[in-house]
Amino acid sequence: MASKLGLGVLRAAGTLLGLVAVTFLLLRLAPGDPALLRFSSSEDAVSAAAIEALARFRAEHLLDRSLLVQFAHYLGPFDLGPTGHAWFGGSGAHPWHGLLAGDLGHEYLRPSVSIAHELGARLSVTVPLALGSALLVFAVGIPLGIAQALRRGGLFDGWTRAISLALYSAPVFWLALLAQETLGPAGLDWLPILGLRSRGAGAGSSADIAAHAVLPLLCMSCGGIAFLSRQVRSAVLETLRSEFVRAARARGLPESAVILRHVVRNSLAPATTLAGQVLPWLVGGSLLVETVFELPGMGKYAFDSLQRREYDAVAACVLVSGVLTLAGLWFSDFLQARFDPRVRDGWR
């Protein structure tokens, strides 16, 4: 058991390292180097001082060293630069740097803004949004899937399946734009469509924020609901065909007990697996939804940073989204291990 746990931790650490490596390589996809980006404003007046500053910037950020050294520097926790840790030939003024030191760097264009700090503020919008829509997805998707499977072939099943197929196929941003057109001030004027809080009286109250969150939540959830209900439906159908359900019925158990204790419980295993898959969907969707609804979350931050070419901030967003996803996957593994005795006791 201990060795299995150790193996799991090792594998998780490897995946995390791969995550960081992919992010780092993504950063290196950008043309030119960040130094030129930083100093691009002084390009038309190339003076000796500017070239000097460029060289100093390069040396400070190790842009003149090999890719491997840069990666080690990026990963941390030691600063490998000239003023870095004494172990690596630095002066020891700034010994710590990089991800492992919890340092995501600063924006290029606004050097006073710490990316980690900014990201933390943004996550306080994105995480509740993602968790809320995850809750919505599960609260609607699972009962819907079960109900569809139990009334399979009926009118309810047909219609809800058609609707969920439509929701699954509709682009998120299209739904969001349509909702803005019809429910926003241009249409019925039922709900606010931009931002997280309105200006003026009553701004920032929980009712105000809730009203602003309705459309983003709905837009983010409907694809997930469609996806999850389809999976749950086929899982329940699969379980209904199995021998132990027939046996339970043969024993004369009441139908409600058969459904609740035997069918639903056994069909929820795939649903817990999907808990992990729904999260990346939601985090990815936040990029679109937050951009359309102008919410100051991580997705919007990533979008703005891409437009401003703040690639360090972009990388941080990608990394955090990856970590969130991994956390979701591990959580679903944990759920499965907790609730499915076959997994818990190592039968599967």
Place this chain on the structure above:
Amino acid sequence: MAGAESCVRSPGWVQRWRARPGVRFALVVLALVISSAVFAPFLASSRPYVLVAVDRGAYETSLAELEPLAASWNTRLIEAAAARQALREDEPATIHAVFIAQQAVARELRALELRIATVRRFASAEREVQVPLDALELRARGWTEKVHEGKLDDLGPAAELARDAARLRETHRPRGAQGDGVALREQRTYPLLADLERVDWFAAFAWLGVLVLALLGAPARRVLAWLAASLLFAWICDIAFRAPSGFATREVKQGLASGALEASSAWFPPIAFGRDETRLAEAARPPTWLEASRAERPGSAARLDALPGEPAADSRWRHLLGTDSLGRDVLARLLWGGRTSLTAGALAALGILTLGTLLGALAGYARGPLDALVRALIAVLQSFPPFFLVVTAVAIGSERASLSRVSPLGWVVGVLVVVGWTGVARLVRAEALRVRELDYVVAARALGYSVPRLLFRHVLPNVLAPALASASFVALSALLAESSVSFLGFGVQAPVPSWGALMQEARGLSLAWLVVAPGCLIFATCIALSWLGDAARDALDPREET
């Protein structure tokens, strides 16, 4: 025995898939959407299919330019002679100067010949009209030869040429109201067809053939043969409809309106607006069949002049889907945009299926370190939200791609493939793990067949089913991803339209018609695709019956 079963399974599930309810309908929807994209250049263009016209503007310009060209050629010659006299004969600088002069003279002569050809094309075929042109052209051609041979001194009195050209300008004036001058003759051209690329022809022929053959239920070999044939057709058409030189077919509508082109007949396509044709007077106009489009601008019908070939300015049929913020026709852009979006979806799906199947089958069959590597890659790639990764990779990398002259569309497709292959690979790997233990594979291995043979003849054909069944979901997510990326403004760049990019233009302007139409097309395509995917999944799993 199990192997035999596995072999007969693959045709079986395709049959079952085809017979499922709604599959035919979904296929028809998909075929319609693809057709609209494939035939977009034939349906929406600012150029007519057939134009029988006199390019009066080109004729007059060419005629007017004859004399200056001849004269400038003369001065070049004098320059060259001066350069030769100033320097010694065998110095490198002299040789260089003479070479430069020679090039310049040849260029001027070529331009002169082109102008003469244009004049000759439109001037009437009468003898007294054509003979002076012939004489001029013959002389120019003779001199060209001499220049190419390097006999610059031997050219004779060049001023004569300029004099002849000046005389031509008088005698060959186009016939005006008084009835003097030369009668002009019309030329038949195919501006729309001449402007098509060979790819457009190929796509049109190939798609037409595939449609017909699919309706007839032809075997795959015949479809392939047709694809090869359409390559040939495309080549022939590309040659056959090339525009004759000296005919300005670029802006036919403007030419017709200004009188530079005098047409006796012009046959325009049903949507007589080009992909990028801007008209600021008509910016952000709602669909013209709506009352709003009329009521909003009562005086606009007078101010806005419809160009020849277009529906009238106040016609219901003018812009069926309205115009965007630059006055471009949305319907035309929608048809053209489908080419981008569907190409991205189809190519990405093809790439993902190929890469995913190959890697998955290899990993599942070979096991060992290769399998570990592939699994690690899958684990890492799947721990990112795929869309996040795609957007950032496209946005960051597209600059570098444009520096190295990769097309933006190609870059998007590449990113989609690299990020998206993991799902298919997982499916195929699981299947390959099962298949490699089946009797017929074990037997083939015992017979000592080579690994490629085992892989391609025994394993791959039998692990393809899950990959093929997931194909339409893969295409769906690729299409959605491309649209989303374009919607954020990072994919293909303006003025190339794509469905997502069209919706991006509507953001912040609240042009509802720009949101609805492209979204509906994406929606219809995706519904058809997911219906097909659902049916394929059900067909693969015989226990699931609805």
